[in-house]
Amino acid sequence: MKPIYIAISLANFFIASCFGLVLRSAFVYPEVNAYFTYSYLLHTHSHLAMLGWLYMLVFILFVQFFAIHTRKEQRFYNRLFWLTQVSVIGMMLTFPLQGYAAPSIAFSTLHILCSYALGYRLWKYNTIGNPQTRRLLKTAIICLFLSTLGAWSLGPIGGILGKTSVYFQLCIQFFLHFQLNGWFLTAFITLFFHYFFSKKTIPYFTSFYGFWVLSMVFTFGLVFAWYLDIPLIFKINTIGVIAQFLAFGILGCSVWNMIQLKQSLSLSTWWLILAFSCLFFRILAQLSTVVESIAVPTQAIRSWIIGFIHLNMLGIMTGFGIWLLIQLEQIKVNGGLKLATICLLGAFASTQFVLLLQGLKIATSASFVFREHTWLFVCSIGFPLGILLLLFTTAMKSKEGKIFAS
Known part of the structure; x- marks a missing residue:
């Protein structure tokens, strides 16, 4: 596979983050609501983040590590990647216009069928010895x-x-x-x-x-x-x-x-720290649901649900995924990556903190003044900026040659 596949996955991530930023701007600048339907854009954001970014990231890493690297198998995965990307682009174009309707459902169905093909192929043909x-x-x-x-x-x-x-x-x-x-x-x-x-x-x-x-x-x-x-x-x-x-x-x-890591706190290590820290907080968050008086009301506290989803998708999965890409030298370690790390980790930590406070305000019926929507919007700007910098480092890496064997 070629480095363009990683760039495409990051581009999906970038577009998803832009949609997320627009969604948060709707609470700060209500006039922007006249230009889109909020629920339609929310569907677009969630589908792109989950199916355009995380799924594609898993696709690339699974093929890199587990697929049989023959010309025939590589041709299959190359074609499957592009067909899957067609479904992602289709969802990106149709969900903002109509939400769940025939065109968006058709592209979503295509993505499911592509995932079946990936799962079946890796199940039947893989190189895993362990x-x-x-x-x-x-x-x-x-x-x-x-x-x-x-x-x-x-x-x-x-x-x-x-x-x-x-x-x-x-x-x-x-x-x-x-x-x-x-x-x-x-x-x-x-x-x-x-x-x-x-x-x-x-x-x-x-x-x-x-x-x-x-x-x-x-x-x-x-x-x-x-x-x-x-x-x-x-x-x-x-x-x-x-x-x-x-x-x-x-x-x-x-x-x-058993885990062997470098003793120095390198730039890439921050991504691994993010992933493990978020896994720890995920376990704590779910342990709190053992208390029924805490668990049942959480359905009504939307900010905590969003925070938990982001804890998993942006913290655990994206954090570990980007760390792996760096370890495999598929993202260039330079000043651009350092700035990207600062932007993304800063945006993630700050937005999670604001979502936590917002949920506490709702849960306790507190009346303190807290402009949470403004802070969420401002802190979220770091997401598209950081992803754009990651795209830049990937583009620089692609000039040096292929990332995956083809």
Whole structure:
């Protein structure tokens, strides 16, 4: 593959961040709402961020590490990448105009079909020798396929029960849960295992794996608890978050002395620190949902939900993904990367802090003056600036030759 593929993925990320900035500007400058429909733009932002950036990043890294590098296989993945990008561009152009309508649904469906092709090909043909990594890869693919059941169910349930029904919302949440907590997070755990332990097996892997799979399934109980008043469902979520805590506790204890990193705090290390720190806060956030009086009201605190999604997508996944690209010398280490790191980490930390305060203000019914929308807009400017700088470093790297073997 050529370096343009990384540039395209970053370009998707840049456009998604621009849409996000426009969305936040709508609360500061209400007059801009006359030029777009907020919900349509929100769909565009979320689809580009998840399917245009994170999915493409996983696509590139999975092919780099796990695909069979023959001319035939490379031709398949090259064509699949471009077809997937066509679906991303289609969503980018159609969602702002109509939201969920026939054209945007068609491009979304094309993306799902492309993901099936990627999953099937990697399942059947891969170069993974480590049985633990292979099991994680196949688990990620199963979660990818499983998540799409929620998307396929939207049409029938919407037609029968309506788009405002509880079950329609549960289908959406099912898709999002198994995409973010199943497919994507397991994919990055797979990449973590391959990078650090490709020729090793870690102790207590079976315990880690069992608790992790249990947590993926059972933490969906919190979403059920939001929509259905069934006490047993909340207890299922409690089992899930405890299982997640045990899974990462076992993993941390098992690999603590096995990971070899440079002693100096290099520029790229900040991205790894970001990923691990956000994973720690993710576990704490989900542990707090064991308390029912905290868990159930969180549905109404939108800023905390957005903060949790960003904690995963921008913190854990983007952080570890960019660190990997730097380690593989696919992003050039220079002044541009330093500025990009400052912009992106600064924007992420500041916006997460504002979202936390905004949620506390709502949760406590506080009356203090806090111009959260203005601060969110100002702090978010760092996202497109930082991504643009990353694009610049990628463009410089591409002049030196190919990034991936072709």
